Amino acid sequence: MGQQLRGRASLWRRTRDRVLASQLWRSVIRHGYPDENRNRILVIISNIFLHLHPARVKRHGVKLRYTWCMGGLSAFLFFVLTVTGVLLMFYYVPDTRRAYQDMKDLEHAVLFGKLMRNMHRWAAHAMVVTVILHMTRVFLTGSYRPPREFNWVIGVGLLVLTLLLSFTGYLLPWDQLAMWAITVGTNMAEATPFLGAAGPFHELLGITKHNDIRFALLGGTIVDQNALLRFYVLHCIALPLIGAVLMAVHFWRVRKDGGISGPHGKLPKL
Amino acid sequence: MASAEETTRTDSAPAHDDRERRALGWMDRLLALSSLGLCALFAYTVLAEVSPEWGPLQREYGRLLAVDPSGKGARAPRGIQQIHVQPLELVDRCTSCHLGADKPRVASTGTRAVLAPHPGSMLELHPPERFGCSSCHDGQGRATSREKAHGREANWAEPLLLGRFVQASCAQCHARASAPRAPDLRVGIATMRRRNCAGCHVVPDLDEDRRFGPDLGRIAEKTSRDWVFAWLKRPAAQLAGARMPDFGLSDREAASLVAFLFSVPPPPRPPAAPVAGKGAEAGRALFSESRCITCHAVQGKGGTLAPELARVGSKLARPWLEGWLRDPKAHDPATIMPRFRLSEEQIGSIADYLGEEFEDEDAERWQRAAASALARDREASAGDGRKLALHYNCAGCHSIADLRPAKIGPEHTELGLKPVARIDFGAKASLPRTRLAYLREKLRDPRGFSKGLRMPRFDLSEEARESVLVTLLSFKDRRYPASVRAAGERRPWHGRPPPGPVGELVRELSCLECHALDGRGGTLAPDLSLEGSQVERPWLARYLAQPTTLRPSLTERMLQLRLRADEVGLLVEYLVAARRADGVKSARELFGAAGAPDPESALHGRRIFHERLSCPSCHATPHGARGYLGPDLSAVGSRLQPGWIYHQLLDPVRARPGSIEPRLGVSPADARALAAYLATLRAPPASAPTETSP
Numbered sequence: 001m002g003q004q005l006r007g008r009a010s011l012w013r014r015t016r017d018r019v020l021a022s023q024l025w026r027s028v029i030r031h032g033y034p035d036e037n038r039n040r041i042l043v044i045i046s047n048i049f050l051h052l053h054p055a056r057v058k059r060h061g062v063k064l065r066y067t068w069c070m071g072g073l074s075a076f077l078f079f080v081l082t083v084t085g086v087l088l089m090f091y092y093v094p095d096t097r098r099a100y101q102d103m104k105d106l107e108h109a110v111l112f113g114k115l116m117r118n119m120h121r122w123a124a125h126a127m128v129v130t131v132i133l134h135m136t137r138v139f140l141t142g143s144y145r146p147p148r149e150f151n152w153v154i155g156v157g158l159l160v161l162t163l164l165l166s167f168t169g170y171l172l173p174w175d176q177l178a179m180w181a182i183t184v185g186t187n188m189a190e191a192t193p194f195l196g197a198a199g200p201f202h203e204l205l206g207i208t209k210h211n212d213i214r215f216a217l218l219g220g221t222i223v224d225q226n227a228l229l230r231f232y233v234l235h236c237i238a239l240p241l242i243g244a245v246l247m248a249v250h251f252w253r254v255r256k257d258g259g260i261s262g263p264h265g266k267l268p269k270l
Numbered sequence: 271m272a273s274a275e276e277t278t279r280t281d282s283a284p285a286h287d288d289r290e291r292r293a294l295g296w297m298d299r300l301l302a303l304s305s306l307g308l309c310a311l312f313a314y315t316v317l318a319e320v321s322p323e324w325g326p327l328q329r330e331y332g333r334l335l336a337v338d339p340s341g342k343g344a345r346a347p348r349g350i351q352q353i354h355v356q357p358l359e360l361v362d363r364c365t366s367c368h369l370g371a372d373k374p375r376v377a378s379t380g381t382r383a384v385l386a387p388h389p390g391s392m393l394e395l396h397p398p399e400r401f402g403c404s405s406c407h408d409g410q411g412r413a414t415s416r417e418k419a420h421g422r423e424a425n426w427a428e429p430l431l432l433g434r435f436v437q438a439s440c441a442q443c444h445a446r447a448s449a450p451r452a453p454d455l456r457v458g459i460a461t462m463r464r465r466n467c468a469g470c471h472v473v474p475d476l477d478e479d480r481r482f483g484p485d486l487g488r489i490a491e492k493t494s495r496d497w498v499f500a501w502l503k504r505p506a507a508q509l510a511g512a513r514m515p516d517f518g519l520s521d522r523e524a525a526s527l528v529a530f531l532f533s534v535p536p537p538p539r540p541p542a543a544p545v546a547g548k549g550a551e552a553g554r555a556l557f558s559e560s561r562c563i564t565c566h567a568v569q570g571k572g573g574t575l576a577p578e579l580a581r582v583g584s585k586l587a588r589p590w591l592e593g594w595l596r597d598p599k600a601h602d603p604a605t606i607m608p609r610f611r612l613s614e615e616q617i618g619s620i621a622d623y624l625g626e627e628f629e630d631e632d633a634e635r636w637q638r639a640a641a642s643a644l645a646r647d648r649e650a651s652a653g654d655g656r657k658l659a660l661h662y663n664c665a666g667c668h669s670i671a672d673l674r675p676a677k678i679g680p681e682h683t684e685l686g687l688k689p690v691a692r693i694d695f696g697a698k699a700s701l702p703r704t705r706l707a708y709l710r711e712k713l714r715d716p717r718g719f720s721k722g723l724r725m726p727r728f729d730l731s732e733e734a735r736e737s738v739l740v741t742l743l744s745f746k747d748r749r750y751p752a753s754v755r756a757a758g759e760r761r762p763w764h765g766r767p768p769p770g771p772v773g774e775l776v777r778e779l780s781c782l783e784c785h786a787l788d789g790r791g792g793t794l795a796p797d798l799s800l801e802g803s804q805v806e807r808p809w810l811a812r813y814l815a816q817p818t819t820l821r822p823s824l825t826e827r828m829l830q831l832r833l834r835a836d837e838v839g840l841l842v843e844y845l846v847a848a849r850r851a852d853g854v855k856s857a858r859e860l861f862g863a864a865g866a867p868d869p870e871s872a873l874h875g876r877r878i879f880h881e882r883l884s885c886p887s888c889h890a891t892p893h894g895a896r897g898y899l900g901p902d903l904s905a906v907g908s909r910l911q912p913g914w915i916y917h918q919l920l921d922p923v924r925a926r927p928g929s930i931e932p933r934l935g936v937s938p939a940d941a942r943a944l945a946a947y948l949a950t951l952r953a954p955p956a957s958a959p960t961e962t963s964p
Contacts, residue, residue: 108415108418
């Protein structure tokens with residue numbers, strides 16, 4: 001009995017040692033268990049996914065009452081939106097004859113389609129809210145001041161992208177609300193100075209309704225198939241891609257500018 | 271425990287850190303609670319997703335199928351069921367719950383309506399794989415939950431149609447006026463045409479350019495101010511079945527309109543001496559002989575094409591009546607009344623009869639009321655009246671002076687899709703917020719919603735109102751492809767007279783108000799498209815000169831127009847030469863070289879007629895048959911060509927669409943024998959057919 005146990009234990013130990021010593025294992029798990037400071041830092045900085053996060057977090061960095069965690073939530077919601085959005089793309093065709101029906105099918109016939117659509121929609125609304133709250137926090141804590149002024153500018157760009165994603169996604173269900181919301185929105189664009197056919201000074205650039213900013217948005221002069229396709233491509237490819245790049249810069253700058261701003265930072269007290 | 275931890279803390283944390291830790295403890299709880307809430311929400315979502323509403327129904331149907339002897343071996347469907355109709359771009363998932371709808375009845379389902387087969391035989395005519403469900407019933411075909419599938423969702427434009435309202439969908443493919451199996455649609459559009467909704471609204475199917483009310487140019491010559499006043503105040507009280515609606519005019523307004531109407535100078539008229547008749551008795555005979563009640567009703571008995579005459583004696587001025595009877599279309603080019611070829615004396619007699627026998631017992635009452643109101647409202651001016659006539663668009667129905675008709679009401683083209691959000695319920699806030707409830711109330715009380723509305727009240731019966739509602743809901747166009755639409759005219763009642771002098775005569779006699787040519791025209795009398803192949807020429811000539819009773823059961827009979835011989839000749843020539851059917855055998859082709867039936871086969875036919883088939887229940891013959899629903903066949907050999915009789919017996923419905931004659935499955939040999947028998951039933955040559963007394 002005891003002999004057998006010992007034999008089994010030694011078999012387990014021998015197998016474990018062999019696996020841990022194998023080249024395959026060591027090529028993936030390069031630094032062993034992160035049980036001491038050096039190892040922890042090595043694990044973080046040698047991993048593409050983990051290195052975005054600092055190896056050490058300042059004590060104030062986890063204080064919810066200071067950061068509201070709104071930046072992190074915005075990033076998380078962007079992730080949720082990407083996952084649900086990709087799943088929705090499997091069922092949705094940006095064709096004026098099909099778009100509305102596809103949305104109805106997602107709601108009624110696709111397994112968990114309704115969940116995906118609702119998650120996508122609510123996360124989109126929530127992301128607009130969290131991005132704005134994030135900005136409010138950054139403003140109120142004065143975190144936009146040097147050395148973070150460049151990151152503030154990137155953040156403003158991300159806010160605009162968030163709003164544009166929200167706007168372009170609004171057309172995709174192709175229902176009355178979508179149709180008229182985009183009609184109103186693009187009519188506002190038409191009133192842009194210089195670039196809109198109904199805006200002031202448009203005649204200086206020879207802008208008509210066939211070459212103005214509204215035409216560029218809609219791919220025509222009415223909300224129709226071209227507009228749907230344009231908004232779809234912008235919503236699913238162009239804007240998320242630009243957003244991802246800007247976010248990478250944004251996170252990078254957070255690290256480079258001294259980590260999450262905090263109450264005990266180097267900033268002079270107001 | 272927390273306090274113990276605090277006391278054992280060794281680092282020199284400031285005091286506010288402790289407060290923060292307590293606050294975090296509170297936030298931890300909030301986080302835990304909201305996480306639990308989120309988990310519960312997620313669990314609910316997953317549960318709702320995996321236990322849809324159709325699940326229990328499909329299991330129940332499966333159990334019922336298992337116990338049903340006829341359903342042995344059949345398996346209930348599992349999962350979402352759908353019918354996809356490519357040409358209509360339809361996806362209907364209705365059969366996920368309505369599992370038996372397109373299958374034979376399963377006895378064990380009992381009274382479970384949701385599992386029952388579709389009632390009636392409609393699915394045989396409209397197979398679901400070609401038409402789906404929502405093409406007729408509306409609702410949201412793609413949805414898979416009860417409320418949403420039935421379209422009871424905010425802003426869903428087409429909620430489920432039930433009962434008679436399903437007929438509203440027939441108009442997507444069928445002409446409203448002739449849609450089979452849609453009586454409400456037929457009655458509804460006929461009612462809307464009769465009440466001339468198109469006078470003020472743009473109405474699909476009623477876009478013809480035709481005025482429905484009388485020409486008011488000669489109103490001053492036609493009747494009295496008192497009568498016009500009483501009529502304007504309440505048309506239905508003056509005339510049973512009045513087509514004019516009630517405009518709810520005040521005394522002052524009615525008086526102004528009277529002043530305006532009587533201020534319009536009548537067009538010049540050829541002078542005509544007053545004529546003397548031979549009295550009311552002679553007039554009565556002429557009235558019944560001319561079959562006036564085919565179009566006019568007298569105390570509710572008679573046709574509906576023209577106004578009721580019961581009180582006409584107290585309304586019309588004698589000189590006008592004489593002029594009208596002489597030539598109605600000279601008075602009002604749009605009237606459908608034909609010119610009866612009457613002598614001056616006959617005109618006088620009829621005028622005598624109408625004047626004496628059609629007195630209005632109430633005349634004194636309304637005359638007194640009108641006279642006093644007109645005397646009271648001395649200030650009523652023709653100018654105000656003209657403004658009112660413009661305001662209420664009187665010219666939409668009548669021709670008055672220089673007034674132009676205008677479509678002052680909203681367009682009806684897309685009424686069946688009008689969003690509820692765009693309907694103004696105004697003062698009627700308690701109404702259910704549905705399109706149907708609004709339209710029903712609008713027809714009942716058109717001006718109750720807010721001030722300043724112009725639509726008059728039409729006093730429709732409950733039944734007629736529901737039919738009109740069905741028709742109103744049918745006003746939408748899903749633009750189905752022609753491949754599924756039923757062929758047919760959108761406005762089949764709008765007759766097209768043939769070209770040339772015959773056409774002139776047909777137009778003058780308004781033949782196509784009752785008869786149809788090529789499927790267009792009236793429905794009161796037979797379609798004459800193939801008359802030349804149907805009847806014997808001598809009979810037709812005799813009939814046009816002196817119509818006889820063919821169907822004793824009908825009130826409406828051919829008018830006695832007293833046509834001249836050359837006019838009869840013209841009509842006969844046209845019908846015999848131009849109105850022929852293909853594939854109808856001649857007498858020679860049917861009976862051999864002799865062209866006449868041999869007695870033996872006639873006898874055989876007589877036996878088939880009276881003994882084997884059910885002909886005597888509807889037709890009358892000299893050999894004992896006494897039916898009266900169908901035409902009297904006592905002298906049918908003189909009337910119909912044997913080839914046509916044979917043709918019609920083989921397939922009555924194909925020969926005459928809409929015929930009520932049953933398809934008895936008569937073999938060609940039997941049809942030949944029957945034709946031979948019927949061809950021998952000839953009128954006695956000596957006596958000309960005479961009108962049976964009504």
